[in-house]
Amino acid sequence: MNNDEDIRLLNEDPGKLLIRYQPTIRIIVKSLSFKGYLPRRDVSDLIQEVNRKLVERMPRIRQQYNGRCRFMTYFSVVVRNLCMEEFRKFRLPQEPQSEAFEGISPDSATDPLVIRQEYERFCRALRLLYREEPALWLSFKVLADLDVSPADIEKFGDSCNQDQVDALIVTANMALHKNRKEKFGILSELLGILEGKPRSPEAVRKWFSSRLEDVLLLMNGNPPRSAYTLDILIILLEKSENDKKSP
Amino acid sequence: MKEEQPYNNPAVSGNHLDENAIGQYAEFLCGIVPDVPADIRIHVESCAECRMEVMEAADLIRNSEQAAGKLPDKRWRSAVRTAIALVSVLILAIIIQRLTSPSTDPLISPNSKPTTPTTPITPTTPTTPITTTTTTTPTASTTPSSFTPNPTYEALLGAAWRGADNPEVKGPGNDAAFKPGDTLMITWDAGFKDNFTLLVVDNHENEVGKAAAGAAGRLEWAVNLSPGLYYWKLLGKREMWGIGRMRVEE
Numbered sequence: 393m394n395n396d397e398d399i400r401l402l403n404e405d406p407g408k409l410l411i412r413y414q415p416t417i418r419i420i421v422k423s424l425s426f427k428g429y430l431p432r433r434d435v436s437d438l439i440q441e442v443n444r445k446l447v448e449r450m451p452r453i454r455q456q457y458n459g460r461c462r463f464m465t466y467f468s469v470v471v472r473n474l475c476m477e478e479f480r481k482f483r484l485p486q487e488p489q490s491e492a493f494e495g496i497s498p499d500s501a502t503d504p505l506v507i508r509q510e511y512e513r514f515c516r517a518l519r520l521l522y523r524e525e526p527a528l529w530l531s532f533k534v535l536a537d538l539d540v541s542p543a544d545i546e547k548f549g550d551s552c553n554q555d556q557v558d559a560l561i562v563t564a565n566m567a568l569h570k571n572r573k574e575k576f577g578i579l580s581e582l583l584g585i586l587e588g589k590p591r592s593p594e595a596v597r598k599w600f601s602s603r604l605e606d607v608l609l610l611m612n613g614n615p616p617r618s619a620y621t622l623d624i625l626i627i628l629l630e631k632s633e634n635d636k637k638s639p
Numbered sequence: 640m641k642e643e644q645p646y647n648n649p650a651v652s653g654n655h656l657d658e659n660a661i662g663q664y665a666e667f668l669c670g671i672v673p674d675v676p677a678d679i680r681i682h683v684e685s686c687a688e689c690r691m692e693v694m695e696a697a698d699l700i701r702n703s704e705q706a707a708g709k710l711p712d713k714r715w716r717s718a719v720r721t722a723i724a725l726v727s728v729l730i731l732a733i734i735i736q737r738l739t740s741p742s743t744d745p746l747i748s749p750n751s752k753p754t755t756p757t758t759p760i761t762p763t764t765p766t767t768p769i770t771t772t773t774t775t776t777p778t779a780s781t782t783p784s785s786f787t788p789n790p791t792y793e794a795l796l797g798a799a800w801r802g803a804d805n806p807e808v809k810g811p812g813n814d815a816a817f818k819p820g821d822t823l824m825i826t827w828d829a830g831f832k833d834n835f836t837l838l839v840v841d842n843h844e845n846e847v848g849k850a851a852a853g854a855a856g857r858l859e860w861a862v863n864l865s866p867g868l869y870y871w872k873l874l875g876k877r878e879m880w881g882i883g884r885m886r887v888e889e
Contacts, residue, residue: 469661
């Protein structure tokens with residue numbers, strides 16, 4: 393959608409804007425429904441309710457939108473929040489419906505597109521942890537027995553020269569096919585150098601465990617609609633990295 | 640680790656990010672904008688609730704883009720896959736048809752032997768008092784098309800009743816060859832009650848013969864057909880209990 397046109401309609405003709413956004417509203421409500429937030433038969437009722445609330449709140453939306461993101465993004469967040477308000481109002485968060493897990497979709501979980509999309513979600517989840525992203529990437533790669541690249545080291549900043557980067561990569565690759573305890577030992581060594589702050593293998597394990605919970609929460613959603621675990625994330629990482637290598 | 644930035648963005652109102660900041664961060668995660676203010680990032684780093692909101696907003700952007708056709712649509716890809724599968728089946732069917740064409744068809748090869756029939760084919764003798772042969776109108780000619788398998792019936796061959804209520808129909812094997820004058824014999828569990836009728840059709844689904852069972856558990860029918868590929872069906876009042884294929888040679 394054209395952002396300028398959206399903003400013009402927001403100011404001049406909010407009714408037309410709402411009509412223009414009907415497909416977006418439907419997509420959001422349906423996607424939340426498919427994620428197990430509400431039974432599918434309630435979708436049309438919820439769309440109607442969301443529209444009613446949007447009409448009421450349009451002046452506030454106009455007032456609060458500050459133009460720092462596209463209107464479509466802002467509006468999508470508003471619609472999602474309205475849906476969540478409805479879910480909370482009428483019922484406690486439900487158990488996700490069975491089809492959310494049982495996969496009525498014809499697309500298999502091994503579909504390359506699904507894997508790519510989930511891998512992108514994983515990247516976004518790590519990015520949300522901002523300053524810990526480089527250490528998390530390194531940890532996941534070491535735990536997944538994937539080759540650590542110079543780019544993984546450079547994410548920590550450019551304090552290392554080429555020889556140091558090479559030496560760190562050699563150290564990282566020593567973790568290949570070791571058990572988890574030994575891997576955390578090597579990670580402790582690597583992170584100690586890269587972050588300039590020594591941490592024991594046990595401290596690294598505890599830190600990783602705690603961050604892993606955050607990542608799993610982001611990947612699985614709340615209420616959960618996926619069942620990611622560390623092992624599944626490692627498989628996802630392996631598959632995605634291998635797909636990148638293959639032509 | 641990166642240095643912590645001052646925490647002064649008005650988008651971080653109260654305890655949590657507002658919709659603008661959530662949208663801004665989500666767009667950054669989706670690569671729509673190159674950066675996002677550090678104070679928003681720091682807040683998200685430490686606030687699980689806002690982190691979840693941003694993650695969900697980024698998922699929404701991706702879903703909307705996909706639905707708008709900016710990303711490959713899974714449904715579209717499914718349709719393409721289905722089309723490819725159908726074309727493959729079609730090609731396979733053509734190949735099978737060519738392989739089973741008269742020149743190479745083992746069904747009509749003079750040297751080919753019929754596979755072991757489950758019920759012996761009895762020679763034509765006048766010992767068939769229980770058979771009531773009715774319409775026998777040979778229609779198939781000896782053209783190659785007379786031997787082309789009928790896809791509908793071919794799909795049914797080998798189908799088995801799995802329920803306990805089953806007459807256990809037995810006929811000659813599906814590669815059985817007959818000559819005019821031979822007898823087709825079908826047997827079934829004599830204790831099973833139904834109004835059994837034998838129907839013989841050619842490969843173009845034209846009825847060429849019909850016989851009603853006169854006695855329990857057995858039905859014989861004199862084959863008086865021109866060369867070609869035929870199918871027999873043993874019908875009950877409501878069910879088709881058995882189907883088989885046979886060919887008639889010169």
